[in-house]
Amino acid sequence: MDIGDVFGQVDSHARRMALGAEGKGQGAGKFVVLVIKCAACKRKLWKYDKIGQGEVLRCHKDRITRMYEVKEEEGKVKCLCGKDVGIDKGSHIKMIGKAFTYTGTKRNS
Numbered sequence: 001m002d003i004g005d006v007f008g009q010v011d012s013h014a015r016r017m018a019l020g021a022e023g024k025g026q027g028a029g030k031f032v033v034l035v036i037k038c039a040a041c042k043r044k045l046w047k048y049d050k051i052g053q054g055e056v057l058r059c060h061k062d063r064i065t066r067m068y069e070v071k072e073e074e075g076k077v078k079c080l081c082g083k084d085v086g087i088d089k090g091s092h093i094k095m096i097g098k099a100f101t102y103t104g105t106k107r108n109s
Helices: 003-019
Strands: 034-038 044-048 058-060 064-067 070-073 076-079 084-088 092-095 100-104
Touching: none
Parallel strands: none
Antiparallel strands: 034 044, 034 100, 044 064, 058 092, 070 076, 076 084, 084 092
């Protein structure tokens, strides 16, 4: 799956999250996401629905809810400043530690 393919999945993922796994709403379509940013320039890269309290080691492409400014070169995901932030592994992006920061809250379920 290409980074560009993620855009088509954003709407369907947001719809699933608003309805919840059992089709029950989570309260006015609200769900919590992390904003992944470049550690070098602090530019927003994407919004990610993180499930669980563990570290952000990889970002599954079907959980990316919004893409900002990212480019892909030679299988690496890069910020526009040129910093490598991850490696494209097909269904997910393997994150490079200390190359990114995030803000937001992780879901527990």
